[in-house]
Amino acid sequence: MVKSKWVCRKLRNFRAGIEAGISCLKRAYGFGRCTWRGLDHFKTYVWSSVVAYNLALFTRLKPV
Template sequence: MILDCVVLEGNPSDSELTEMMLDRQNVVYGSYPLKAAFDGGFSSQENLKKAMAKEGLKDVCFSKGRGLRVKDMCRSNWVYKQLRNFRAGIESGISWLKRSLGLDRCLWKGFESFKSYVWASIVSANLLTMARHQLA
């Protein structure tokens, strides 16, 4: 299930969003996550320092290290591999949204329409996930 989504105007680079995403988790869920997995675009020494400074956050995994050592990001190689595999699972979910629910291309005009399109796809995905779970 997709529990949160932020649709940003423009196309900011991933490396600018790391701290904002962690802070959003704190606002939405009342605490920072214990572990966080990010795509390679988020990877930087500065983002690692900012992330590790968050209260309660123990492990941070960037799928492409870009010069970062695993022991600086995570407590062990095993934790790093688990977080990297978790991130790969998230990417497969995004791929499913693109292939099955048409999230690969939006023909609706304007930013507000684009946000509506994204949220409609997310609600559809969640309803489909709940229905499949109910049938199982």
Template sequence: MVRSRWVYRKLRNFRAGIEAGISGLTRTYGLAHCTWRGLHHFETYVSSSVVAYNLALFARLRPT
């Protein structure tokens, strides 16, 4: 692990954020099962899901 508590907390929070993003993508945007065939279609499916997730995230973070 790391010697500094500050670094440990930063890394722990970073990992928690990544895990939350992956969980949101799999639950909300259907990345648990890709029904499209082929590598190119899979890349397109994942890319469109990530773009939709980011747009929704930016819309939530937009100041009112």
């Protein structure tokens, strides 16, 4: 679909990064199954999982 190898490589790496993030959410933060009932509880569960993941990710980043 793309003619440039550079663009293809960038898209491949972007997708790999997204899938790595989803995998980490599923393994470490219980994103694979929500045991909370109801839509409002589900939204809260997703929100708290994503915030916890992002906080853990930001703490691992080294200041430049």
